[in-house]
Amino acid sequence: MGYAQIDAFRGDANTIRVIGHRGARGILPENSMIGFNFALSIGIDLLEFDVLLTRDNVPVITHNHELNAAAIRGPDGKFLNGAGVRVAALSIDDIKGFDIGRLDGHTDYGRRFPEQAQIDGVRLPQLSELLQLVSQPQYQHVCLMVEMKSDPNAADEKAREKLVSVVANAIRQAGLTNRTLLHSFDWTLLAECKKQGIDMPTSFLTQSKHHADDIGDESALHIMPNLSTLSIPDEVKKAGGALWCPHFRDISKDQLLRAKDLGLCVAVWTVNEPDDIDAMIDLHVDAIVTDYPGRVQRQLSDRGWLWAR
Amino acid sequence: MGYAQIDAFRGDANTIRVIGHRGARGILPENSMIGFNFALSIGIDLLEFDVLLTRDNVPVITHNHELNAAAIRGPDGKFLNGAGVRVAALSIDDIKGFDIGRLDGHTDYGRRFPEQAQIDGVRLPQLSELLQLVSQPQYQHVCLMVEMKSDPNAADEKAREKLVSVVANAIRQAGLTNRTLLHSFDWTLLAECKKQGIDMPTSFLTQSKHHADDIGDESALHIMPNLSTLSIPDEVKKAGGALWCPHFRDISKDQLLRAKDLGLCVAVWTVNEPDDIDAMIDLHVDAIVTDYPGRVQRQLSDRGWLWAR
Numbered sequence: 172m173g174y175a176q177i178d179a180f181r182g183d184a185n186t187i188r189v190i191g192h193r194g195a196r197g198i199l200p201e202n203s204m205i206g207f208n209f210a211l212s213i214g215i216d217l218l219e220f221d222v223l224l225t226r227d228n229v230p231v232i233t234h235n236h237e238l239n240a241a242a243i244r245g246p247d248g249k250f251l252n253g254a255g256v257r258v259a260a261l262s263i264d265d266i267k268g269f270d271i272g273r274l275d276g277h278t279d280y281g282r283r284f285p286e287q288a289q290i291d292g293v294r295l296p297q298l299s300e301l302l303q304l305v306s307q308p309q310y311q312h313v314c315l316m317v318e319m320k321s322d323p324n325a326a327d328e329k330a331r332e333k334l335v336s337v338v339a340n341a342i343r344q345a346g347l348t349n350r351t352l353l354h355s356f357d358w359t360l361l362a363e364c365k366k367q368g369i370d371m372p373t374s375f376l377t378q379s380k381h382h383a384d385d386i387g388d389e390s391a392l393h394i395m396p397n398l399s400t401l402s403i404p405d406e407v408k409k410a411g412g413a414l415w416c417p418h419f420r421d422i423s424k425d426q427l428l429r430a431k432d433l434g435l436c437v438a439v440w441t442v443n444e445p446d447d448i449d450a451m452i453d454l455h456v457d458a459i460v461t462d463y464p465g466r467v468q469r470q471l472s473d474r475g476w477l478w479a480r
Numbered sequence: 481m482g483y484a485q486i487d488a489f490r491g492d493a494n495t496i497r498v499i500g501h502r503g504a505r506g507i508l509p510e511n512s513m514i515g516f517n518f519a520l521s522i523g524i525d526l527l528e529f530d531v532l533l534t535r536d537n538v539p540v541i542t543h544n545h546e547l548n549a550a551a552i553r554g555p556d557g558k559f560l561n562g563a564g565v566r567v568a569a570l571s572i573d574d575i576k577g578f579d580i581g582r583l584d585g586h587t588d589y590g591r592r593f594p595e596q597a598q599i600d601g602v603r604l605p606q607l608s609e610l611l612q613l614v615s616q617p618q619y620q621h622v623c624l625m626v627e628m629k630s631d632p633n634a635a636d637e638k639a640r641e642k643l644v645s646v647v648a649n650a651i652r653q654a655g656l657t658n659r660t661l662l663h664s665f666d667w668t669l670l671a672e673c674k675k676q677g678i679d680m681p682t683s684f685l686t687q688s689k690h691h692a693d694d695i696g697d698e699s700a701l702h703i704m705p706n707l708s709t710l711s712i713p714d715e716v717k718k719a720g721g722a723l724w725c726p727h728f729r730d731i732s733k734d735q736l737l738r739a740k741d742l743g744l745c746v747a748v749w750t751v752n753e754p755d756d757i758d759a760m761i762d763l764h765v766d767a768i769v770t771d772y773p774g775r776v777q778r779q780l781s782d783r784g785w786l787w788a789r
Contacts, residue, residue, distance in 0.1 A: 198507060198774060199522070199774075205521060205522075209518065209521075212514060212518075213508070213514075213597035213598075213599055214597075214598075214599055214600070273781065274778070276778060276779075276781065276782030277782065281782075285754070285775060285778055285779075286772055286774045286775035286778060287774055287778065288522035288523075288773070288774035288777060288778075289522075289523075289774070289777040289778055289781050290522055290523055291523070445594070463595055464597070465507060465508075465595045465596055465597035465598070466594060466595035468597060468598040469583070469585060469594055469595060469596065469597075469598055470585075470594075472582065472585065472598050473585030473586065473590075
C-alpha cells in the first residue's frame with residue numbers, strides 16, 4: 172500500500188501530528204475559508220472538514236444535513252432557530268445567502284466555543300474553494316481529511332454512490348488524490364469507496380456512545396455500525412481502512428497497540444482540554460484532531476514533541 | 481478638538497470598541513504581522529502595539545527594551561534565557577536574526593498564554609511594515625494605538641525627543657496621522673509630543689500597582705508619574721490627553737464618569753478573563769484592550785452589544 176497521505180498523518184518517536192478540526196473551530200467559524208486559512212497560517216498542514224451535497228449536487232463544506240441553527244444565520248440576518256433548513260433542499264445559489272460567521276451564544280452549541288471570533292459576511296464554502304486553496308504552491312504538503320456525511324434520514328445506496336462519486340471526482344480533478352483521505356462514520360459509505368475503486372485511502376471514524384462533542388451537533392451514532400462486541404482495530408483493518416479515528420475517550424492503550432500492529436494510523440477526535448491533550452500525548456497516538464490547534468502545538472512543544480517533520 | 485481617530489476609539493449607547501492588544505497575544509505571537517493580520521481578519525479595526533528604536537534609529541514593534549527571553553529565540557534557535565539582549569544595542573539587520581514565533585512554556589510569561597500558536601520563522605516587524613499593511617484600501621478604517629516605550633534605564637530628554645520625532649515622522653510619511661493615537665505610560669514623553677507640536681492626539685496609560693499583567697513583562701511603574709493623591713482623569717485632561725487608558729482593575733465608576741464629563745475617551749487594558757470582560761461591559765467603558773479579541777466579541781454579541789459601527 173503505502174499511501175503518501177497516510178504517512179503524512181502518522182507520527183513517529185518524536186512527532187505527534189495535529190489536525191485542524193473544521194479548520195480551527197475554537198478560534199474561528201467552523202468549516203470556513205477564514206478558519207482553514209488560519210490553520211494553515213500557523214503551520215497546521217492536516218485539515219479535517221465535512222462535505223455534503225446540495226440539491227444540485229455541489230459538494231459544500233458544512234457539518235449538518237440540517238444547517239446548524241446555532242452557527243448559521245439566514246438571509247434575514249437571524250440565526251436559524253428551529254427553521255430546519257436542509258442542505259439537500261438548497262441549491263448552491265441558495266447556500267450563498269447564509270452567513271456562517273457567528274455563533275449564537277444563547278444555545279448549548281454556542282456556549283461550547285466561547286472565544287470563536289464573530290464575523291459578518293462569511294459564506295459557506297464549496298469543496299472546490301478549499302481544494303483550490305491547498306493547490307497553491309506554498310501548501311503542497313497539506314493533506315485533507317474529508318469527512319463524507321451520510322444523511323441519517325436518507326442514507327440509501329443511491330445517496331452514498333452519488334456522494335462518493337461527486338466528492339472523489341472533485342478531488343481527482345483538483346489533482347489531490349495523493350493528499351486526501353476519505354473519512355466517515357458510515358462504514359457502508361467507506362465500503363462504497365472501495366466498490367467504486369476510489370484511489371484514496373479510507374479513514375474509519377468510531378464513537379461508542381454520546382459524548383460532549385455531540386452537544387448541539389448532528390450525532391453520528393445512527394449512521395455507524397454496532398461494534399460493541401468486536402475488536403474495532405481488527406474491524407477497520409478487515410474493512411480495508413488505513414486510518415482509525417476513534418473518539419479520544421473510547422481508546423485504550425491495548426487498542427492503540429493492536430491498531431499499530433495491524434499497520435493502522437491512529438488519530439483521535441476531538442481533543443480540546445489541556446488534560447485530555449496531555450493524556451493523548453502520553454498514549455502516543457499518531458495524530459490529534461482539535462478545535463484549538465495552537466493549544467495542542469503549545470502542549471506538544473512544552474513537552475519536547477514536534478508536530479511536523 | 482474632535483480628532484477622527486478618537487471618535488473611532490469611542491463607544492456609544494450600543495457599542496463598546498475592541499482593541500487588539502499586541503495584535504491578538506492570546507492566539508498568535510505578540511506584536512507580529514501574523515497577529516495583526518489575524519486581528520484585522522476578524523474585524524478588529526483598532527490595533528495596539530509597542531514601538532522602540534534600534535541602535536540605527538529604526539522603529540521596531542516589540543514590547544521590552546531587553547528582548548523578551550520567554551518569547552524570542554536567537555539566531556541559534558534557543559530562547560534568550562538571561563541573555564539580556566537590548567534592542568538599542570542592535571541594528572535593524574541584527575533584529576532580523578531573531579524569531580518571535582514561539583513562547584517558552586517553561587517560563588511564567590509563557591504560562592500566561594497557553595494557546596498561543598507556535599510558529600517558526602516569524603520576524604520582529606518594523607513599524608513601517610504595519611503602517612503599510614493598514615494603508616491598504618480595505619483597511620482605511622483601521623486606527624492605531626502606538627505605545628511608545630521609554631527605556632526605564634535611559635529615559636532622558638534626548639531619548640524621548642528622538643523616539644517621538646522618529647515615530648511621528650514615520651506615521652506622517654505613511655499619511656496616517658489622522659488614524660493614529662500616541663500612547664504611553666511616560667507622561668513626560670507625551671508632553672514631548674505636545675512640545676514638538678505633533679498633530680496626533682495623545683493617550684495616557686496608567687497603572688496603580690503591580691498586576692498579573694506584569695508577570696514576566698517589562699513593568700511600566702518606573703516610568704509613570706506618581707498620581708496616587710490626584711484625580712487621574714483631571715490630570716490626563718490637564719496634560720492635554722484625549723484618551724485615558726487605565727488598568728481595568730484600577731478604574732471606578734466615579735472615575736469613568738468624571739473622565740466622560742471631561743470629554744475623555746476611556747479604554748481599559750488588558751482584559752482577558754470572562755468575568756473581567758463582563759465587568760467592563762457593565763461599567764460601559766468606551767473600549768476594551770484584550771489579548772483575546774474573539775472572546776470579547778463573543779461576550780459583547782451575546783449581550784446585544786456592537787463593537788463596530
